Amino acid sequence: MHVVIMGAGVIGTTAAWYLLQNGHQVTVVDRQHASAQETSFANGGQISACHATPWANASTPKQIISWLGREEAPLLVRMRFDPQLFSWGLRFLRNCTDARAKRNLEKALRVAIYSRDCLRNLRDELDLSYDHSTRGILHICRNEQDMAAVEKASAQMQEYGLNRRLVSHEECLEIEPALRSSNAPIIGGSFTPDDESGDARKFTESLSAHCIAKGADFRFNTTVTGLSRDHGKITAVHTDAGEIKADAFLVCLGSYSPLLLRPLGIKLPIYPCKGYSISIDTTGHSGAPETALIDDSVKMVYSRLGTQLRVAGTAELDGYDLRMSPRRQQLIVDKALELFPNSGDRANIRFWAGLRPVTPDSAPILGGTKYGNLYLNTGHGTLGWTMSCGSAKAVADLISNKSPDISLTGLGIARF
Secondary structure (H helix, E strand, O other): OEEEEEOOOHHHHHHHHHHHHOOOEEEEEOOOOOOOOOOOOOOOOEEOHHHOOOOOOOOHHHHHHHHOOOOOOOEEEOOOOOHHHHHHHHHHHHOOOHHHHHHHHHHHHHHHHHHHHHHHHHHHHHOOOOOOEOOOEEEEEOOHHHHHHHHHHHHHHHHOOOOOEEEEHHHHHHHOHHHHHOOOOOOEEEEEOOOEEOOHHHHHHHHHHHHHHOOOEEEOOOOEEEEEEEOOEEEEEEEEOEEEEOOEEEEOOHHHHHHHHHHHOOOOOOEEEEEEEEEEEOOOOOOOOOOEEEEOOOOEEEEEEOOEEEEEEEEEEEOEOOOOOHHHHHHHHHHHHHHOOOOOOOOOEEEEEEEEEEOOOOOOEEEEOOOOOEEEEEOOHHHHHHHHHHHHHHHHHHHOOOOOOOOOOOOOHHHO
16 A cells, blocks of 8 residues: 655654555655654653653642642643643543553553564664663652652552562662762662663664665655545645645654644544753763663653763643743753763753643554544654554554554544
8 A cells, every 4th residue: 555654753754664564655744854853853762661650640630739830840731721731631630540540551551562672673673773772761769759659650560561670779879870979869769671762863864764765755844734535535645745645644743633633523632742851962071871760759861872961851731832941941951960960061951842742641542543544643642752663563554454463452542
């Protein structure tokens, strides 16, 4: 078949590869000049199945209330008249129970663990290099409350097959010696040895080159404007450079997926969540970590990407506005240099923000739609890089009338 993929980030590009592997003709359309120029450009850099805990759980409403009006809060809701946010928020609150959180954790872990295996196979097959590290991911906690949450999450994840164990203060320092210079209190945490880190942009750029060599047509600087339909099927993608007809169509547009599909009567419960990152040049400094970390108490992640230390965090519900708050930028810098004071030069830091497509249950939306040849691979939230290869392979197999290696039960649009 001829399949058109909308979106050339890590989600769309991995989908292109697996569809090519299944023997299809592939066209990828993206408004940017190259692949991985938006949410995949400078994200946290972690393949973190251990970070699959759903945002919605029994303790979340109380936390959100305590954070209201605080510019430095880990989750900031910009109050505005926004029907899309209101509708998404009601669905989110319905998921804030322990029972639903546990079911949603299983769904996210199902994709994340499978995807981690797919990534390893793909890396070995193509000899991909993207500043990756296979040293695992260390969760650290600054207080007893957060340590209790990590203990609970670790136990639940172990039930679903994730190798994640609790570690003491001293074990944290042994796993990552750079923490010995930290100015932050560390009481313990957890360690997931099979998780990884790496530069999503470099990975996506490299994989897109392999896709092109295999015959894929990447149409950059081309904006998707709509879809044509007829008798229950999509017939063409409309772009600012003309229409593209095909046999099947795959939406990998992240936060922008709902805007494209709304005129077709498909209401995706995805809301854009702005996340910030900084990149610190570690050249000439000896205090940057080698192991990827998650600082659970301040909701920030750290990944060593070659000579750069990538630090990402905060969540901001502010529609599609990509403007960065100076106070929130400074918060990430301060917390990063508190944890790793000798990691790099404060005057030489690059800032970035991207929109993460968050669903109310923190699981992606994978599979078909009411249109027989229109498919979805979107809504991965903060775990797009983590879930990219697995969700791509599963959806590519579905499009190819093959049984995916994992069950897609509970991951389709029908659950909403």
